[in-house]
Amino acid sequence: MALEFKHVTKQFQSNSGEMLTAVKDVDFRVEKGEFVSVVGPSGCGKSTILSMTAGLYQPSIGEVSVSGERVDGPNPHVGFMLQKDLLLPWRDIISNVEFGLESRGLNRAARRAKAMEVLNACHLGGFEQHYPYQLSGGMRQRAALARTLAIDPEIILLDEPFSALDAQTKLLLQNSFSKVIAEQQKTTLLITHDLAEAVLMSDRILVLSERPGTVIAEIKVDLPHRDEPLKRRNLPEVSEYAAQLFSYLKLEEKAF
Amino acid sequence: MTVAASTSESKPKPVKAVKVKGESKHLYVSFGLLVVVLVMWEVLPGMLDVPRYIIPTLSDCLAELKNMYAFDKLLSHTASTAIFTILGFVIGSALGAAIGYLLGMSPFWEKVVSPYILALQIAPKVAFAPLFIMWFGYNSMPKLLVTVLIVFFPVLVNVLQAMRTVDRDLVNLARAYSLTRWQIFVKIEMPSTLPNLMAGLRIASTLAVIGVTVGELVGGNVGLGYLISYGGGQANAAMVFNAIGILTVIGCVLYMVLERIEARALHYLPKDSH
Ligand SMILES: Nc1ncnc2c1ncn2[C@@H]1O[C@H](COP(=O)(O)OP(=O)(O)O)[C@@H](O)[C@H]1O
Numbered sequence: 001m002a003l004e005f006k007h008v009t010k011q012f013q014s015n016s017g018e019m020l021t022a023v024k025d026v027d028f029r030v031e032k033g034e035f036v037s038v039v040g041p042s043g044c045g046k047s048t049i050l051s052m053t054a055g056l057y058q059p060s061i062g063e064v065s066v067s068g069e070r071v072d073g074p075n076p077h078v079g080f081m082l083q084k085d086l087l088l089p090w091r092d093i094i095s096n097v098e099f100g101l102e103s104r105g106l107n108r109a110a111r112r113a114k115a116m117e118v119l120n121a122c123h124l125g126g127f128e129q130h131y132p133y134q135l136s137g138g139m140r141q142r143a144a145l146a147r148t149l150a151i152d153p154e155i156i157l158l159d160e161p162f163s164a165l166d167a168q169t170k171l172l173l174q175n176s177f178s179k180v181i182a183e184q185q186k187t188t189l190l191i192t193h194d195l196a197e198a199v200l201m202s203d204r205i206l207v208l209s210e211r212p213g214t215v216i217a218e219i220k221v222d223l224p225h226r227d228e229p230l231k232r233r234n235l236p237e238v239s240e241y242a243a244q245l246f247s248y249l250k251l252e253e254k255a256f
Numbered sequence: 257m258t259v260a261a262s263t264s265e266s267k268p269k270p271v272k273a274v275k276v277k278g279e280s281k282h283l284y285v286s287f288g289l290l291v292v293v294l295v296m297w298e299v300l301p302g303m304l305d306v307p308r309y310i311i312p313t314l315s316d317c318l319a320e321l322k323n324m325y326a327f328d329k330l331l332s333h334t335a336s337t338a339i340f341t342i343l344g345f346v347i348g349s350a351l352g353a354a355i356g357y358l359l360g361m362s363p364f365w366e367k368v369v370s371p372y373i374l375a376l377q378i379a380p381k382v383a384f385a386p387l388f389i390m391w392f393g394y395n396s397m398p399k400l401l402v403t404v405l406i407v408f409f410p411v412l413v414n415v416l417q418a419m420r421t422v423d424r425d426l427v428n429l430a431r432a433y434s435l436t437r438w439q440i441f442v443k444i445e446m447p448s449t450l451p452n453l454m455a456g457l458r459i460a461s462t463l464a465v466i467g468v469t470v471g472e473l474v475g476g477n478v479g480l481g482y483l484i485s486y487g488g489g490q491a492n493a494a495m496v497f498n499a500i501g502i503l504t505v506i507g508c509v510l511y512m513v514l515e516r517i518e519a520r521a522l523h524y525l526p527k528d529s530h
């Protein structure tokens with residue numbers, strides 16, 4: 001088992017002093033090599049789930065464990081990336097990819113070699129000397145994925161990584177991410193509010209309720225081509241899955 | 257010469273050349289403006305019968321410059337002012353940056369001292385000069401202190417402001433990669449705040465000249481500020497003009513050096529954003 005949430009509740013002290021429950025009794029498992037998406041309305045605690053997995057803060061109640069180990073702080077088993085690429089603008093791409101390796105006691109040459117390897121895997125060979133501002137949004141996100149993969153995490157967390165991209169770039173990037181993740185056999189937790197994206201990329205989808213977020217449905221996506229969303233996209237079942245998600249999120253009721 | 261210029265103007269070719277160099281057109285106009293002002297400076301006071309102890313002409317000033325060089329140790333005054341400008345700038349901005357970063361790392365102490373920083377920032381720093389003279393005497397200490405004080409605040413405030421706005425997500429990323437507090441400072445916070453630090457230094461460089469000048473005006477017998485008060489006492493307006501001119505040059509050189517350093521240090525920013 002790669003990731004486990006055991007009855008996790010997280011409360012925050014809001015600015016006005018009262019307690020705000022972001023997620024409530026969240027309980028799920030992700031198996032090794034699995035690709036799981038979490039969908040839910042905005043503000044329902046998706047990013048909170050990610051932050052607790054990364055060890056940036058602890059659950060108020062319950063326990064999060066990665067590879068059987070309780071998460072009690074930042075740890076080397078987890079890599080995450082956000083909608084923002086978080087590339088350091090003052091570093092060239094290869095140094096950005098090395099960033100996560102710098103606290104790992106590797107020497108410079110070993111870091112370079114590892115960074116080069118993942119850059120090539122992410123099809124960014126030849127761009128290692130470029131600075132972030134010289135790359136397109138899609139390439140920057142690929143560089144961010146390379147940085148995430150460089151530390152060889154057991155699980156990677158993606159928090160809406162495609163939501164700032166235009167529709168075409170998004171499709172291409174979903175495809176390239178899926179390929180790389182499948183090749184490297186990484187366990188992945190994708191947070192998204194794009195229902196089609198969840199269907200195209202995942203083995204399984206967790207649906208969260210409105211805040212306080214809790215898992216209200218779990219959908220197994222029984223479709224081929226998990227490593228190639230562009231192919232999966234052409235399957236007729238995709239829209240059925242999306243419609244199912246749509247109804248779980250009670251979106252009809254909210255439409256006007 | 258004039259004939260050649262007017263004939264070439266009537267041909268279409270030079271017009272094309274101007275178009276090609278369109279980007280530097282403003283440079284020609286700037287230079288032209290300078291020439292116009294200098295010429296007016298030279299001829300207008302005579303035409304309007306303004307006496308030279310009120311407004312000396314350009315040639316008066318140049319003649320006086322020669323005198324100052326020969327009889328008033330102009331070079332050593334200039335060197336003294338330049339050295340103390342740089343010294344005060346370096347010490348003041350190093351202190352400002354250091355304290356800015358320290359406070360930036362400690363939100364508690366930042367809250368404790370920020371009202372006082374605001375008050376001191378508003379207080380007219382140059383007004384401390386007479387006090388410093390009372391405390392330290394007629395030597396270079398007062399002017400150095402005034403300069404340090406005046407340089408200190410813009411650097412401090414800029415660094416502090418930048419430390420508050422460092423991207424939390426970047427810091428979290430670094431934390432997730434198990435970087436230590438010190439590593440986060442060196443690898444994230446320092447470089448993130450560099451553009452603001454450089455902006456603070458640029459402001460500080462212009463203030464440094466003011467600090468030194470006031471220090472020299474108020475006390476002592478060295479430096480261009482001293483020459484200003486000496487020239488003023490002798491109704492030698494040309495000497496005052498010259499000293500002001502050289503002070504401006506010192507300030508400009510410092511500013512330009514900083515701009516160069518900034519362009520180098522911030523090379524990773526896209527060209528149109530700064
Ligand atoms: N550090 C925090 N302090 C206080 N409240 C927070 C904090 N992080 C998140 N929240 C609150 O928790 C709720 C869930 O936030 P988040 O996990 O970012 O939602 P999502 O990613 O699903 O849009 C929001 O109401 C947000 O305001």
Ligand SMILES: [Mg+2]
Nearest residue numbers: 046047048159
């Ligand atoms: Mg979020």
